[in-house]
Amino acid sequence: MLATPVYIEKTAASFERTEEGFRLKEPDYKLLIPNATHRRRMSRMVRMGVATGLQCLGEPAVPADAILTATGLGCLADTEKFMNTILDCDEELLTPTAFIQSTFNTIGAQIALLTGNHGYNNTYVHRAFSLESALIDGALLLQEKDASSVLVGAVDEMTPTLRTILDRFGSRKKPEPGEGAAFFLLAARSSRESLAELRNIELFSGRFTPEEISERMEVFLIRNDVAEAQVVFPDEYKQYCGEYPTAMSFALWNACTGRQEVSQVVLLYNSFQDQHSFILIKKV
Known part of the structure; x- marks a missing residue:
């Protein structure tokens, strides 16, 4: 956090x-x-x-x-x-x-x-x-x-x-x-060159159903005072970069550079061998 x-x-x-x-x-x-x-x-x-x-x-x-x-x-x-x-x-x-x-x-x-x-x-x-x-x-x-x-x-x-x-x-x-x-x-501070605001990160391990992941996402967004965010799932970005331990880096780069159109607030989700992470960013 x-x-x-x-x-x-x-x-x-x-x-x-x-x-x-x-x-x-x-x-x-x-x-x-x-x-x-x-x-x-x-x-x-x-x-x-x-x-x-x-x-x-x-x-x-x-x-x-x-x-x-x-x-x-x-x-x-x-x-x-x-x-x-x-x-x-x-x-x-x-x-x-x-x-x-x-x-x-x-x-x-x-x-x-x-x-x-x-x-x-x-x-x-x-x-x-x-x-x-x-x-x-x-x-x-x-x-x-x-x-x-x-x-x-x-x-x-x-x-x-x-x-x-x-x-x-x-x-x-x-x-x-x-x-x-x-x-x-x-x-630490935004500037005219800023691409995105990195708002929060959450890490958790274990095996979860899609419903349980969705519930965690909802709680994570509420905790960060976000009413609505575009969720980017692993299948959406790994089709362009493949599967490897730090594939989340591609998702973050992709969202920051606008290579793929995303909304103002984006929740990136990664899952790799029972390790899960959320990264919440806001485009600036």
């Missing part, structure tokens, strides 16, 4: 639907990460997350007071690469690069290095609650006046190995597995 609203000033995202499924839409990295050495050392997910975060900050990039990143599964490709190297080398003569790049906080750290940011930097890895936890932390920093601007982002990737695992467990169903990256710049 948020004590007072905060505002989404800017946002950037990378999503694409292809014949092969949902993929990250990769930009021209040379424009965003000029240093070729840095680019070569970054994995695909790290490059994508860093590039999206820099796009959100704008050009020239103005460092935020804090950087918060979120991911459900982390840098899977680098983790797989490191584990395969352990097996291939019999646990000897291992290069640490793949391990360093596989850690969950790599994206936030790289953005901080490239923008000269020495402020608060944290990464949330709470499955489907990762983005929401980062947004709550960012809102608290703003409300307690520990920051005037906070960069919050979420990134998850799909790999061939993960697709194979999902197939074996029978977990690949509609919506199809996906991946994505989205960042949001939060501020």
Whole structure:
């Protein structure tokens, strides 16, 4: 729960639907990460997350007071690469690069290095609650006046190995597995650049019927003094981004940018493996 609203000033995202499924839409990295050495050392997910975060900050990039990143599964490709190297080398003569790049906080750290940011930097890895936890932390920093601007982002990737695992467990169903990256710049006060007011967030776990979810939504809206809101359900936005732990980031980006027409007040709902969340925003 948020004590007072905060505002989404800017946002950037990378999503694409292809014949092969949902993929990250990769930009021209040379424009965003000029240093070729840095680019070569970054994995695909790290490059994508860093590039999206820099796009959100704008050009020239103005460092935020804090950087918060979120991911459900982390840098899977680098983790797989490191584990395969352990097996291939019999646990000897291992290069640490793949391990360093596989850690969950790599994206936030790289953005901080490239923008000269020495402020608060944290990464949330709470499955489907990762983005929401980062947004709550960012809102608290703003409300307690520990920051005037906070960069919050979420990134998850799909790999061939993960697709194979999902197939074996029978977990690949509609919506199809996906991946994505989205960042949001939060501020304590509204401005002419504000896209939306982030009014509240609620997290809850368990198995619920559609009727029970509807009742919780009604109570949530009443508690926030909202008489009417457009509800955006998972099936409505995951058909464009696919299923992954931080798919709520696509829903939030989509609602803020107006890529899909929404009403003035929007209640975003996400459900992933018995983890449920509401995000209430008001367009400004």
